[in-house]
Amino acid sequence: MLYGSTRGQAPGIDFVEAMLTGLAPDGGLYVPERWPTLSRDTIAGFAGARYADVAKVVIGAMVGDAIASADLDRMIEAAYAPFRHKAVCPLVQAGDNLFLLELFHGPTLAFKDVAMRLLGQLLDHAPKTRAARATIVGATSGDTGSAAIDAFGGLDHVDVFILYPHGRVSEVQRRQMTGSRAPNVHALAIEGTFDDCQAMVKGLFASPGFREEIGLSVVNSINWARIAAQTVYYFTAAVALGAPGRPVSFAVPTGNFGDIFAGWVAKRMGLPIERLMIGTNENDILARTLATGTYQLRGVIPTTSPSMDIQVSSNFERLLFEASDRDSATVVDAMAELSRTGAFRIAPQALDRIRSEFAAETVDAAAVTDEIAAVQRDNDYTLDPHTAIGLRAARTLLRQNPTTPVVALATAHAAKFPDAVERASGVRPKLPPHLADLLDRPERVSVLPNSRAEVETFIRRHGRVAKHRA
Numbered sequence: 029m030l031y032g033s034t035r036g037q038a039p040g041i042d043f044v045e046a047m048l049t050g051l052a053p054d055g056g057l058y059v060p061e062r063w064p065t066l067s068r069d070t071i072a073g074f075a076g077a078r079y080a081d082v083a084k085v086v087i088g089a090m091v092g093d094a095i096a097s098a099d100l101d102r103m104i105e106a107a108y109a110p111f112r113h114k115a116v117c118p119l120v121q122a123g124d125n126l127f128l129l130e131l132f133h134g135p136t137l138a139f140k141d142v143a144m145r146l147l148g149q150l151l152d153h154a155p156k157t158r159a160a161r162a163t164i165v166g167a168t169s170g171d172t173g174s175a176a177i178d179a180f181g182g183l184d185h186v187d188v189f190i191l192y193p194h195g196r197v198s199e200v201q202r203r204q205m206t207g208s209r210a211p212n213v214h215a216l217a218i219e220g221t222f223d224d225c226q227a228m229v230k231g232l233f234a235s236p237g238f239r240e241e242i243g244l245s246v247v248n249s250i251n252w253a254r255i256a257a258q259t260v261y262y263f264t265a266a267v268a269l270g271a272p273g274r275p276v277s278f279a280v281p282t283g284n285f286g287d288i289f290a291g292w293v294a295k296r297m298g299l300p301i302e303r304l305m306i307g308t309n310e311n312d313i314l315a316r317t318l319a320t321g322t323y324q325l326r327g328v329i330p331t332t333s334p335s336m337d338i339q340v341s342s343n344f345e346r347l348l349f350e351a352s353d354r355d356s357a358t359v360v361d362a363m364a365e366l367s368r369t370g371a372f373r374i375a376p377q378a379l380d381r382i383r384s385e386f387a388a389e390t391v392d393a394a395a396v397t398d399e400i401a402a403v404q405r406d407n408d409y410t411l412d413p414h415t416a417i418g419l420r421a422a423r424t425l426l427r428q429n430p431t432t433p434v435v436a437l438a439t440a441h442a443a444k445f446p447d448a449v450e451r452a453s454g455v456r457p458k459l460p461p462h463l464a465d466l467l468d469r470p471e472r473v474s475v476l477p478n479s480r481a482e483v484e485t486f487i488r489r490h491g492r493v494a495k496h497r498a
C-alpha cells in the first residue's frame with residue numbers, strides 16, 4: 029500500500045511515512061496510489077461488531093503491511109479504551125429516518141479524539157522503528173489542539189506545539205490546551221485567524237532545513253492517518269442502519285473538509301453512501317464552490333461554531349484531485365491560481381462529479397439558535413452549535429428524499445460551547461466529571477505575533493528535539 033501526493037512530485041511512501049510526514053514535500057496531500065476496497069460480505073460482517081474490531085479491518089486495509097497487524101490491533105484497542113461510551117461512537121435517533129452519530133465521547137469532547145487517540149498510539153510506536161524523535165506542529169481552530177495535547181501530552185519522544193487563533197476559541201477549548209501540565213506540549217496563541225495559523229504551519233514546512241532540523245510532522249486534518257481513522261464511523265453507522273443492503277446519507281458540519289472527505293473515502297471503499305451533505309456556517313466557501321464552480325477565498329467571520337471558522341478548506345484538494353481523474357497538473361495549477369488570485373475555477377466535468385456526490389447548505393447564526401432550541405424542546409437533547417449545523421443540513425436532505433436514512437455527525441459535546449448553547453436553549457450544559465475542574469486549572473500559554481520567524485525561534489528554543497540535535 030503506497031501513498032502519493034495530489035501534486036504528483038513526491039515519491040510513493042507507506043502509511044507510517046505518510047503519517048510522519050503529514051504534508052508531502054511538494055506541498056500536496058497524500059492519497060493512496062490505489063484505493064483499497066472492502067467486499068460487500070466484509071461490510072455486511074460489521075453488523076453487530078465492536079467498534080474497535082471494525083476499525084481493525086477498515087484501517088488495516090489502509091495501513092497495508094506498514095505495521096504488523098498484531099501491533100495495529102493493540103494500538104486500536106488502546107486508542108478507543110478511554111472513550112466514555114461502550115459503543116465508542118453511538119447512534120441515536122433524532123426523528124423519522126434521522127440520526128445523530130455521537131462522536132464526542134472521547135477525552136476532549138469532540139470528534140477529533142477519534143483520530144487523535146489513534147495517532148498518539150501510532151506516533152508513540154513509529155519512532156521506535158523509524159525516526160528518533162518527532163516535533164508535532166499543529167494549527168487548530170480549537171478542537172484539534174485540545175485532542176492533540178491530550179493524546180500526545182507526556183509522550184517521551186514527541187514535542188507538541190499547537191497554534192491557535194488568539195481570542196477566537198471558546199474558553200473550554202482554550203483551557204483544554206493551556207491547562208495541560210505535560211512538559212512536552214506548548215500552546216501558542218497566535219495573533220491572527222485559524223487560516224493564518226494553518227498558513228504558518230505550511231510555511232514552517234517550506235522553511236529551508238527547518239523541517240529536517242526538528243523532525244517536523246503535522247497532525248492537522250491533512251494528515252492521512254486522521255482521515256483513515258475517521259472513515260471507520262461511517263461504516264459502523266451505515267451498517268447499523270442497514271448497509272450494505274440499504275444506502276445511507278450523511279450530513280457533516282464541515283470546516284477543513286477532513287471529516288466529510290473521510291465519508292467519501294468510505295464510499296470509495298465500497299460503502300453505499302447516497303449523498304454527502306456539507307453543512308457550513310457563514311464561512312461558506314464550500315457551499316459557494318458547489319453552487320458556482322469557483323473556489324473563492326473571503327475573510328473569516330467569527331461564529332458560534334468556531335471549529336468551522338475556516339476559509340481555506342485544505343482537504344478539498346484531495347477531492348479536486350479525484351474529481352479531476354487524479355491529474356496532479358490540474359491540482360498544481362489550481363493551487364498556484366489560488367495563492368496568486370485567491371480563487372480558482374473547477375472544470376465543468378469535475379464539478380459535475382462533485383455535485384453528483386455532494387450537496388451543501390449554509391446554516392446561519394439564527395438557524396443554529398433555532399435548531400438548538402427546537403431539539404432541546406422536542407427531544408430534550410442538547411446540541412452543540414456545530415452539530416446543530418449538521419442536523420439542520422440533514423433535515424434538508426431528508427425533505428428531498430424521505431426514504432434514505434440520514435445520519436448527522438454530532439461532532440462536539442454541548443459543554444464545549446456552553447455560552448452559545450445556553451443562549452439558544454436556556455440550558456447550560458455541564459462538563460462531564462473528568463473535566464469538572466478544567467476552569468480552575470492554571471493556564472500555560474505563549475502569545476506570539478503572526479510571524480513565522482518568531483514561531484520558528486520559539487520552537488527551536490523550547491523543543492527537545494532541536495536541542496537534542498543541536
Ligand SMILES: *Cc1c(COP(=O)(O)O)cnc(C)c1O
Nearest residue numbers: 171283284285286287335439440
Ligand atoms: C474540526 C471540527 C469540525 C470540522 O471538521 P473538518 O474536518 O475540519 O471539516 C466540525 N465540528 C467540530 C466540533 C470540530 O471540532
